[in-house]
């Protein structure tokens with residue numbers, strides 16, 4: 001399957017968004033709005049002073065009659081020709097026509113005078129009620145990822161809870177007898193790089209904290225692990241190719257899975273696969289080579305997770321190549337790159353078994369078959 005075709009197949013496989021549940025703001029971070037965010041109030045909720053100074057009524061000079069601080073209840077009305085000292089954020093008294101900034105006013109024994117650079121205009125330095133939004137107005141559409149700014153906006157307009165999609169549950173199965181989970185590799189043993197790399201990335205993509213399991217190269221163990229998992233998405237690493245102990249295809253067949261993608265025209269990562277498990281759950285098989293596994297994440301896992309979270313994905317990020325990007329003859333290449341003022345440059349140590357280039361990368365460039373010339377625009381994919 002072509003690389004764009006595989007990415008689209010994964011997205012479509014996930015187009016069955018998980019249910020929405022209301023959760024406290026602090027738990028909504030990293031999830032996706034299941035419903036549009038509406039304002040529970042006008043914002044600001046009352047006419048507000050935008051500056052420290054005086055709220056004034058009518059043209060000056062003014063007689064100063066008291067003070068209004070932020071956070072106090074409705075102040076008394078102001079009569080024409082009077083002013084009250086006011087703090088930024090305080091509610092404007094009824095009848096006030098403008099705010100005179102502290103640095104633009106001076107007071108003699110009796111009166112407040114305007115010495116600003118320009119005459120004070122009606123409404124100056126007032127944030128009128130409803131300037132930002134009206135009660136009931138839609139502020140954000142369903143599908144918006146909830147980041148810190150969304151939490152702040154939701155709180156500002158009165159929300160204590162947000163309706164967000166349930167996080168997809170992910171089970172990560174790391175396959176391979178040769179893997180060490182601590183210490184220095186050698187003597188035929190390889191340190192597991194994907195157990196540390198994948199869970200935080202999955203979490204950042206909106207999944208629940210993945211359960212990680214290590215499975216030895218044993219057909220029965222793998223088949224049972226697939227049969228017994230109840231996760232929305234099972235992600236395996238290794239075992240996708242044709243090695244003597246690469247059991248994944250056979251275990252999938254025995255578990256009653258239907259292959260949606262079985263190999264992709266992409267380098268690295270071409271043995272990656274996507275299957276539908278009984279009950280509408282999914283499995284992505286990532287190749288064992290670490291950079292190939294990363295290619296499988298961006299191609300199959302992220303589009304599937306975003307779709308299941310109902311998350312709106314913006315238009316692709318694009319950049320020019322600052323130097324020629326070597327391509328594969330027939331397949332798409334995913335190339336670790338860094339950004340420069342002129343565009344993106346390839347990073348060295350980009351072999352399928354390597355992470356040295358990726359660890360310095362700012363993105364993966366999508367290099368079409370045949371390569372990209374200097375100046376040609378390429379799509380960029382976010383990396384962990």
Ligand SMILES: Nc1nc2c(c(=O)[nH]1)N[C@H]1C(S)=C(S)[C@@H](COP(=O)(O)OP(=O)(O)OC[C@H]3O[C@@H](n4cnc5c(N)ncnc54)[C@H](O)[C@@H]3O)O[C@H]1N2
Nearest residue numbers: 176190191192193194238239240241243246287288289292
């Ligand atoms: N005859 C063929 N052999 C291979 C092909 C092929 O088309 N024909 N494809 C190659 C490509 S491309 C890849 S990618 C790998 C995919 O292999 P598997 O998914 O079956 O993975 P393994 O064989 O289990 O491991 C491959 C490689 O990666 C290392 N590995 C595995 N897991 C981890 C981990 N968690 N952390 C770090 N490194 C890991 C493993 O030790 C192997 O070196 O197959 C090629 N072969």
Ligand code: MOO
Nearest residue numbers: 268269270292352
């Ligand atoms: O697809 Mo394998 O990724 O070349 O290493």
